[in-house]
Amino acid sequence: MRVVILGGGPGGYEAALVAAELGAEVTIVNDEGLGGACVLWDCVPSKTLLTSAQAFSTLETAPGLGVHFEGTTRSDEVPRYEVDLPTIQKRVRDLAQAQSDDIVKRVVDAGARFLLGTGRIADPHAVEVQLAEGGTERLEGDAILVSTGSDPRKLPTAPTDGEVVLSSQDVYDLEEVPERLVVVGAGATGAEYATAFLRFGAEVTFVCSRDRVLPTQDEDAALVIEEVFRRRGLTTVKNAKAAKVERTAAGAVVHLEDGRTVEGSHVLLTVGQVPQTRGVGLEEVGVALDDKGGVVVDGVSRTTVPSVYAAGDITGKLMLASVAAMQGRIAMWHLLGQAVAPLRWDAVAATIFTDPQIATVGLSEQRAAKAGIEVEIESLPLAGNSRAKMANLHDGFVKLLARPGSGTIVGGAVVAGYASDLIASFSVAAFNRLTAHQLTQPFQIYPSFAGSIQECARRLAIRVQGNYKY
Numbered sequence: 001m002r003v004v005i006l007g008g009g010p011g012g013y014e015a016a017l018v019a020a021e022l023g024a025e026v027t028i029v030n031d032e033g034l035g036g037a038c039v040l041w042d043c044v045p046s047k048t049l050l051t052s053a054q055a056f057s058t059l060e061t062a063p064g065l066g067v068h069f070e071g072t073t074r075s076d077e078v079p080r081y082e083v084d085l086p087t088i089q090k091r092v093r094d095l096a097q098a099q100s101d102d103i104v105k106r107v108v109d110a111g112a113r114f115l116l117g118t119g120r121i122a123d124p125h126a127v128e129v130q131l132a133e134g135g136t137e138r139l140e141g142d143a144i145l146v147s148t149g150s151d152p153r154k155l156p157t158a159p160t161d162g163e164v165v166l167s168s169q170d171v172y173d174l175e176e177v178p179e180r181l182v183v184v185g186a187g188a189t190g191a192e193y194a195t196a197f198l199r200f201g202a203e204v205t206f207v208c209s210r211d212r213v214l215p216t217q218d219e220d221a222a223l224v225i226e227e228v229f230r231r232r233g234l235t236t237v238k239n240a241k242a243a244k245v246e247r248t249a250a251g252a253v254v255h256l257e258d259g260r261t262v263e264g265s266h267v268l269l270t271v272g273q274v275p276q277t278r279g280v281g282l283e284e285v286g287v288a289l290d291d292k293g294g295v296v297v298d299g300v301s302r303t304t305v306p307s308v309y310a311a312g313d314i315t316g317k318l319m320l321a322s323v324a325a326m327q328g329r330i331a332m333w334h335l336l337g338q339a340v341a342p343l344r345w346d347a348v349a350a351t352i353f354t355d356p357q358i359a360t361v362g363l364s365e366q367r368a369a370k371a372g373i374e375v376e377i378e379s380l381p382l383a384g385n386s387r388a389k390m391a392n393l394h395d396g397f398v399k400l401l402a403r404p405g406s407g408t409i410v411g412g413a414v415v416a417g418y419a420s421d422l423i424a425s426f427s428v429a430a431f432n433r434l435t436a437h438q439l440t441q442p443f444q445i446y447p448s449f450a451g452s453i454q455e456c457a458r459r460l461a462i463r464v465q466g467n468y469k470y
């Protein structure tokens, strides 16, 4: 079986690995290094930047733990620090490139062919490639997987210029920390960049179109982040829809729809992503797009054309690297005759890498209420956890949602320093439809943050499933 993959982000390269392992003849085409926008511009760079920001959290807590730095004597005194943005940016770029190179090696070692170039579907069984080194190549395939990702949403009234009015990808060209940064768009990307630049010493204003930050997230979690932002000096402007952004002598000004204005030395636009279908040739061969411009797919990533599959942000669903990778793998398992189940949208896990992080899986309290799904909820503040006390951490909680009667876990949230890792056991539980009681049985480390997960499950199990003899 010959498979042509157009787009080399997680949707594409994970599919290439699966298809090659299953014996297919695979060619993957990308217009930049493998890993795609995820590795080179978005996910990996932003998390690397945030890791530098995280260092300041460690510095901040150190005096309270009895570790003093030169010039600090009081336990509440934060040591003086300096941010070397060029060094941070170089580290971000080098790490992203190294990660991309590693992926190329993995994919090629698995037996797939990687072509650097821009591709377009010519017919349901062929892709025409404009090669980066010059010339063209036509690739014939029994099937095509399209995974060309997404691009930052642009507002016609707020053109980015890469210097003062920035898109998320322009951040990595900054040579100095902006003095006064206005972040427009209160979703995950905006909250993450606000977290980083606040730590780097910028005066940050967060412009949110609704009445709170992270409006689609678990409300309790969003409120923790709002409070942390407030304590660290971030200004939030709520119920504020940006109408236009203009350059000024001192930087830029954001005009809000209600007439208010917000000024800064720089403006960062984080107002979402749009599926990248431009020039891919999808509609010409009959692949249907939905009203938001995403490729219509079913649970096993088939489009409306039998030989064409699609995975990742181009499908306009949950725009996450992990979802893209899973859609890509499922497409190849389906194509190559493996037993495969449709993607489980009810068990997707995600993290927002603020400080503390917010990690969630499955159903949220708000979505359950909106959909009229009955759930039992247990929540436990992190402040009572012995490990959190040792680390002098106070913000955060764990929350677990289960169905009444059975106690089957349908969702969870963790707000903590390493929530992205702590969510793993909730994710396994929600995916495998374990009960709260089953989640109490495996050993957890003492003392650990994960202990709170077990304790939360124990309280929920007692309430929902009755008092087992623990």
Ligand SMILES: Cc1cc2nc3c(=O)[nH]c(=O)nc-3n(C[C@H](O)[C@H](O)[C@H](O)COP(=O)(O)OP(=O)(O)OC[C@H]3O[C@@H](n4cnc5c(N)ncnc54)[C@H](O)[C@@H]3O)c2cc1C
Pocket (backbone or CB within 6 Å): 006, 007, 008, 009, 010, 011, 012, 029, 030, 031, 032, 035, 036, 037, 038, 039, 041, 042, 043, 044, 046, 047, 117, 118, 119, 120, 147, 148, 149, 150, 168, 189, 273, 276, 279, 280, 311, 312, 313, 314, 318, 319, 320, 321, 322, 323, 324, 353
């Ligand atoms: C700032 C930011 C931070 C993020 N952080 C996270 C995170 O922490 N965790 C997470 O899970 N998700 C995160 N995401 C989302 C994640 O990056 C995407 O969901 C993921 O990149 C989608 O993967 P993909 O395979 O669909 O496409 P992409 O990673 O976008 O890759 C697609 C590739 O196809 C190429 N391409 C496009 N058209 C063509 C063509 N015609 N021919 C050849 N190549 C083409 C593109 O240039 C690109 O290299 C973040 C997104 C942003 C914007």
